[in-house]
Amino acid sequence: MDIKVLGPGCAKCKATADLITRVAGEAGKTVTIEKIEDMRQIVSYGVMTTPAVVVGGKVVHKGSVPSHDQVLGWLG
């Protein structure tokens, strides 16, 4: 499963990526996490607040570190 974390390298963006890695590990899912730090790419997803999370090409979350349960929901 492809997950992208959008954000200019701020602390919350890193926390988001780490959280997804951890939750995926706990749930036994394999995910590839790509951190998108380039501003042009970030805005091309139409988000106005970071960190944002893109799953399967769709923005599923923006503006904060997601909760544990939200991440589990995306992993399906």
Next chain:
Amino acid sequence: MSVQTSSHPAPRPDWVWHAGLVAFVAIWWLVYRQLIPFSELITSLFPVERHSHTGEAIAFFFYDVPKVMMLLTLIVFAMGVVRSYFSPERTRALLAGKREGVGNVMAAGLGVMTPFCSCSAVPLFIGLVSAGVPLGVTFSFLIAAPMVNEVALALLFGLVGWQVAATYAAFGLVIAIIAGWVIGKLHLEGWLQDWVRDIHSGATAPDAADDAPLTLVDRYRLGIEAVREIFGRVWMWIILGIGMGALIHGYVPQDLMARIMGADAWWSVPAAVVIGIPMYTNAAGVIPIVEALLGKGAALGTVLAFMMSVIALSLPEMIILKQVLTLRLIAVFVGVVGSGILAVGYLFNFLF
């Protein structure tokens, strides 16, 4: 900032939250009223004369730190709840296609209300401009958002008094409105970075999925989250700032600041603005120092100008904005906002 690891605990009924909030505010109020006796008690435990320089500094520190922390908790929580009614997407919808003038006023107000962190400044800027919000209106938003923030207001209210807090908020908004309007009148759209102009003329960004409506308890949670996040960010600055303030309070001679930063020294206002730009503490670090300076005879206008300059014109923010604005446009931004701050500084030194 912390990450939740637990799964859902059994949900509490709503009334528990409402009752909890009422109880918290009541306890808050009782404790707040005991702060002076508390600080005197702590000071009396130190083996120093109460009215010596050291005694004054210690009493100042142990009164102001808890006071500011308590005020900050309440104000940040309230702002967190209020802000949950706003979102960048909603702000964009409200501002898109607004004319300059009305748009600038609305944008400055929304800048205060919209949840926003400086690391989102660039996507937010682009989101606004690409949706057809005029450049000047976007600037009104971007100037008001950091300048009139809840940390600054809580600290001013707690340390200097509500009059100065209200004055600061009012003139912060006025500067944001006028500076944005002036930048709009200059028609500097051509001075954006090229790639931003392309987005501007191209397709508008798609709307991200709308979130489910929030309940009041959700909003309380957001308020608590805001308190936790802001405290994590500023508690050290507050202690450092109040520590510095305590030293100034206890040790700096009474008339020194009156001479350097008094109303008679005309050059002190521009000097305060220029010194303020490269300084990047935040409101939490600078306001306790400001309070101590005021106590030593510094003029209100000079101090206000210094504070606004530190908070609204910061180098790190300009480096972030460099991704979307050309240097020329950043220079205009600094020039226009700086002039506004100067005008406020002189006005206050003249009036008070």
